[in-house]
Amino acid sequence: MKVGVVVWAEGNIVKFRVAEGVRVERGQLLKVYDKEVKYILRVFDFRPESLLTPAEIARLSHKRERGEDVVLYDKSLRLYDTAIATIIAQIEEDAIVHGPTSVPSLFSNVETLDELDLEQLNLDNGDLVIGYVRIGHKATNVEIKLKGEKVFPHHILISGVTGAGKSNLGKVLAGAVMSVPEPKYSLVLFDTESEYFQGARPGLFGLVHLPEAEERLFYVSNIVSEPTKVEFRFTYKGVEIKRRIFVHPLEISYSKLYPLDFILTGEFTPPQEELLWLAWKTKRSDWLEFLTESTTSLIYRALSKMAHVNTINTTKRKLRHMLGSGEIFKKNDVETDLLQAIIGAVGRGKVVLVDMPHATEGEEKLLATAIARRIFKVYEEIRKNAPHEWEKLPYVMIMVEEAHKYLSKQSLTGISDVRENIFSIISKRGRKYKVSGLYITQMPGELIEPVIRQALTKIILSLPTRPDYQKIIEYSPYLDEASQELKALDKGEALVVSPVSGLRFAVPIKVFCFEDIIKEKLDEELAFKSVKVLDKKKYGKTFTTSHDT
Numbered sequence: 001m002k003v004g005v006v007v008w009a010e011g012n013i014v015k016f017r018v019a020e021g022v023r024v025e026r027g028q029l030l031k032v033y034d035k036e037v038k039y040i041l042r043v044f045d046f047r048p049e050s051l052l053t054p055a056e057i058a059r060l061s062h063k064r065e066r067g068e069d070v071v072l073y074d075k076s077l078r079l080y081d082t083a084i085a086t087i088i089a090q091i092e093e094d095a096i097v098h099g100p101t102s103v104p105s106l107f108s109n110v111e112t113l114d115e116l117d118l119e120q121l122n123l124d125n126g127d128l129v130i131g132y133v134r135i136g137h138k139a140t141n142v143e144i145k146l147k148g149e150k151v152f153p154h155h156i157l158i159s160g161v162t163g164a165g166k167s168n169l170g171k172v173l174a175g176a177v178m179s180v181p182e183p184k185y186s187l188v189l190f191d192t193e194s195e196y197f198q199g200a201r202p203g204l205f206g207l208v209h210l211p212e213a214e215e216r217l218f219y220v221s222n223i224v225s226e227p228t229k230v231e232f233r234f235t236y237k238g239v240e241i242k243r244r245i246f247v248h249p250l251e252i253s254y255s256k257l258y259p260l261d262f263i264l265t266g267e268f269t270p271p272q273e274e275l276l277w278l279a280w281k282t283k284r285s286d287w288l289e290f291l292t293e294s295t296t297s298l299i300y301r302a303l304s305k306m307a308h309v310n311t312i313n314t315t316k317r318k319l320r321h322m323l324g325s326g327e328i329f330k331k332n333d334v335e336t337d338l339l340q341a342i343i344g345a346v347g348r349g350k351v352v353l354v355d356m357p358h359a360t361e362g363e364e365k366l367l368a369t370a371i372a373r374r375i376f377k378v379y380e381e382i383r384k385n386a387p388h389e390w391e392k393l394p395y396v397m398i399m400v401e402e403a404h405k406y407l408s409k410q411s412l413t414g415i416s417d418v419r420e421n422i423f424s425i426i427s428k429r430g431r432k433y434k435v436s437g438l439y440i441t442q443m444p445g446e447l448i449e450p451v452i453r454q455a456l457t458k459i460i461l462s463l464p465t466r467p468d469y470q471k472i473i474e475y476s477p478y479l480d481e482a483s484q485e486l487k488a489l490d491k492g493e494a495l496v497v498s499p500v501s502g503l504r505f506a507v508p509i510k511v512f513c514f515e516d517i518i519k520e521k522l523d524e525e526l527a528f529k530s531v532k533v534l535d536k537k538k539y540g541k542t543f544t545t546s547h548d549t
């Protein structure tokens with residue numbers, strides 16, 4: 001459909017007259033054909049074009065104010081709307097998408113995109129499907145698929161205000177990872193709200209409802225006391241459906257923790273770190289119990305007065321804060337080895353979901369650090385010692401919810417020094433080892449710049465505050481004119497920037513609603529079941545299915 005005519009073109013900017021009666025939206029993708037080249041435009045602003053004199057405007061507005069009709073005889077020649085757009089790509093005869101190197105001529109026609117145009121933009125040739133391409137607020141039928149192999153090693157940043165749809169997107173992404181037939185990717189999720197497994201509220205869905213969860217989900221929770229498969233049942237459209245999911249208890253014994261698990265939270269000063277190492281050298285596997293249980297004076301003496309009393313006291317307090325009250329970290333030995341089990345699961349391409357609704361902030365930080373550190377260490381070692389084995393390992397991405405807590409300037413700067421934590425290390429060095437971060441935050445403005453820059457895939461949901469969108473725009477390609485658009489996104493709407501995935505511009509998308517994905521899969525499952533029931537009836541075999549229960 002024709003929506004306008006080009007009236008000006010300069011640099012990467014095109015201004016076009018909007019055809020009468022047509023509505024063009026901010027963020028909309030459009031095309032212009034000119035001399036065998038198809039230009040793809042993205043609208044970012046509007047401006048009325050007026051040749052009326054100030055006297056005429058005063059007279060006409062005054063008339064309207066008094067309720068009189070305003071008739072402008074040569075209106076279309078003297079007053080019209082224009083839209084301003086950036087040229088985001090040009091497609092030449094070879095059908096290959098290039099960055100823009102020319103502009104369309106004046107008076108070329110501007111048209112809406114059809115599905116063929118969208119297909120040409122190669123938005124759906126990846127393997128991780130997360131939503132539909134959007135035109136204005138309307139979703140099209142064209143899916144947006146990220147290329148996991150390219151996207152995974154370079155980190156993903158998901159940002160959006162509260163309620164914008166970050167957790168929904170997290171679930172969609174986890175579902176996409178599980179749906180890839182081979183175990184090429186693994187994902188580690190920490191859920192402090194208990195919203196990922198069964199959904200945040202009754203009636204909503206979670207990862208357990210995915211048929212793939214039986215094979216691909218590794219669930220860590222305190223609902224079991226030993227690693228085992230647990231059967232979860234739920235009813236959908238009156239039919240009971242079962243899932244057998246592997247569940248590992250959420251417990252780690254003190255003896256499995258090392259000084260680095262604490263140090264790499266970034267919470268300890270150099271003298272406190274020294275104390276941790278000293279205790280480790282002196283007491284080995286009892287080091288943690290020694291530091292948390294013994295009196296300060298005993299520690300002071302046992303360590304030959306090599307640590308300051310104040311340092312001992314503060315360190316004890318920090319350790320206790322992180323170890324919590326014994327729900328997750330246990331003084332006594334436990335029979336399981338969660339950290340080892342997670343490494344195994346990651347190596348087999350699972351989605352590891354650590355469900356910890358009751359964890360304190362300290363416990364969460366220690367657990368996330370201990371897990372991330374092991375994964376990074378193992379991948380690094382395998383890469384160095386057995387590169388052929390490393391080649392075969394899945395790409396692993398570790399989710400950091402509230403990423404600003406770990407990766408802000410404030411969290412990474414001590415009184416006099418810059419303190420690294422495991423996530424700042426992974427954001428810098430993980431790429432080489434196939435280990436990366438999935439950073440989720442409502443306050444990207446707080447993040448340190450390298451994290452924003454190094455997250456080569458950014459999915460930006462509604463972000464109304466200036467310091468937040470400004471920071472993202474500053475460190476991302478293709479977003480120069482996008483501030484108005486970022487402010488106006490609805491729930492679940494996003495812009496995706498992912499040059500590594502072959503996207504040459506910020507793609508407007510509507511993220512799938514996770515509930516819709518599940519319903520579609522469950523409908524398929526039910527249809528499949530009824531076909532199987534019919535089959536078995538035909539051959540006279542006995543059967544039981546959930547239809548009969």
Ligand SMILES: Nc1ncnc2c1ncn2[C@@H]1O[C@H](COP(=O)(O)OP(=O)(O)OP(=O)(O)O)[C@@H](O)[C@H]1O
Nearest residue numbers: 161162163164165166167168169491492511512513
């Ligand atoms: N793509 C979407 N399509 C339809 N509904 C959505 C979509 N994304 C999110 N929602 C709905 O919006 C609500 C908020 O979403 P969600 O919990 O994902 O937001 P959030 O960004 O994680 O918020 P918070 O910052 O509070 O954690 C939920 O009820 C969810 O079902």
Ligand SMILES: [Mg+2]
Nearest residue numbers: 163166167168
């Ligand atoms: Mg959330």
